[in-house]
Amino acid sequence: MTLHLVGHHHRTAAARTRPVLDVKDLTKVYGQGEATVHALRGVSLTVAAGDYVAIMGSSGSGKSTLMNILGCLDVPSTGTYHLDGVDVSRLDDARLALVRNRRIGFVFQSFNLIPRTSAVANVELPLAYAGIKPAERRRRALAALDMVGLAGRADHEPNQLSGGQQQRVAVARALVTEPALILADEPTGNLDSRSTEEVLGILDQLHAAGRTIVMITHETEVAARARRLVTLFDGRITTDVRQDGAR
């Protein structure tokens, strides 16, 4: 498994054509005996590089479980998961941490910035865990903040920023490692309509720049911004449609 991890990363020619995300027959079972819960009952999904996918579903449809597995925060009960060509469905904790650090950028509903820590330090954090030198880190973090239009707020702490600004800092943190996949879990769930528009605008830009984005949401108008809409019901994919994604 280590070989897989190291081997495939920068073969850019192959990476272009290979799907970023390739999930086959994913199931997830919680509990035992009578208390058994089948959160996922066989999900198969392929996402090509540069795609912008929205996953919708009501509460209890299994979308949070799918999100955790796609984000390498949890492992499936059965089925396989290839991320950027690497089989990550059976990795141990330490390797999953490495995959999360290098290949996935997270945007959470509740922003999840580290409190009492400046915006630029928050954005630097994944680079710090990746072992990148401070000067290089600072340069890349400032560039990412500039991209989300917050270069002027680099020294502000999270409690000095509005919700929309905090979420933009979180987006900057997600893209600063140049991950194969940006995973957004209800990114606009805690935002007002103006901030929602700002954040979705940035996601549109990232898509235009060729980033692969998977977004989980329950708001149809947010899901409408994506190029592909996957609907989840009772642990299975029920619809999977292309849409134009224009506003």
Next chain:
Amino acid sequence: MSLLEILRFAGRGVAANKLRSALTMLGILIGVAAVILLVAVGNGSAQAVNRSIEALGTNTITVSSTARGGTTPSALTVDIAQSLHDPALAPDVRAVSPVVSSAPTMTHAGTEYPVAQFLGTHPTYFGSSNSPLAAGAAFTDQDVAQGRRVVVLGRTVATELFADTDPVGQQVTVGGALFTVVGVLAEKSSASGFADPDDLAVAPLTAVQQTITGYGPVNSILVEATGPDRVNAAQQQVTQILNQRLDLPAGTTATGRGGAGADAAPYRIQNAAQLLATRTETAQTFTVLLGTVAGISLLVGGIGITNIMLVTVTERTREIGIRKALGAPRRTILTQFLAEATMLSVLGGGLGVAAALIGSRFTIVGVQPVIVPSSVALALGVSVAIGLFFGSVPASRAAGLRPIDALRYE
């Protein structure tokens, strides 16, 4: 990620809640300062006791009479004292000074002073009892032989009777007889709680017997051994001669300690080295006791660190989840929280050492503390160990959190 950066994260964690960090450190500070300071107090009092006992002379044996009747055959006499000075039977005895003692009132030009001890003895007494003269000269064997009325005063007596004037050559009245002052003893260092060792006057044995005590038995005999390591041998030889002279069974011993039994000898032998050993032992027990009490307070401080780190970990569960989601390895989280706990304990320990060093400059309950360097190293080492040990439970709990659980935590 370098250790330096993990330490920076840890430092930020410590600084995030300053009051709480300060109070936690205070626990360790008090513990460390208490260990160092109390051990220093114990050490200081042991040294003070040693000094005061050494001042009495460590290679002397005091034989004192316990017989009630003044002139019973078992009483100590000048003859018996002289028989102890026997190069054949007692090769380890260097000098023997018979001592008679009384407490008369001394008078000089209308000033009266009740001296605590007015001793009549031989000139060897000055050497044996480690009492050098500060002014004038001691009396001689010739003075003893002729019963000349001369006297050497202790510092306290000299001050009481003569104030600032030089007493040497002056005359004092003791029990109706005139004595000429020939010398003044040097001041002895006095430990608190002991009788004033400078409140005495020393005159030739014959002169004192003639004027005050009469020609009865002597109160005690001061025996000086040839060296500190020969004290026990000298004591055995003295015991043997005394038993023989007083017609006691050969096995009779008398060592002053242990109380008087039915077949106890009519005399008692005290040995300065024994006294020193007993006092040193007592002082060591005292130090260990103080150190243990202080060690317990250090332990309590350590438990305080565990407690506060557990609170910190619970409070920052979400932050730990975020760090893990961003790819922080288990080891990094573990190191960060261990470093936070160790920073608290080391800072507290360092401040504790500083507090102890400042505190040791003051006299505590009459004792000047003497810092034991090893106790400083030990206390600092223990405070580092406390950080690592008591921080390990909360740190491993933080490192073991699953990111999905930690992120969901409110």
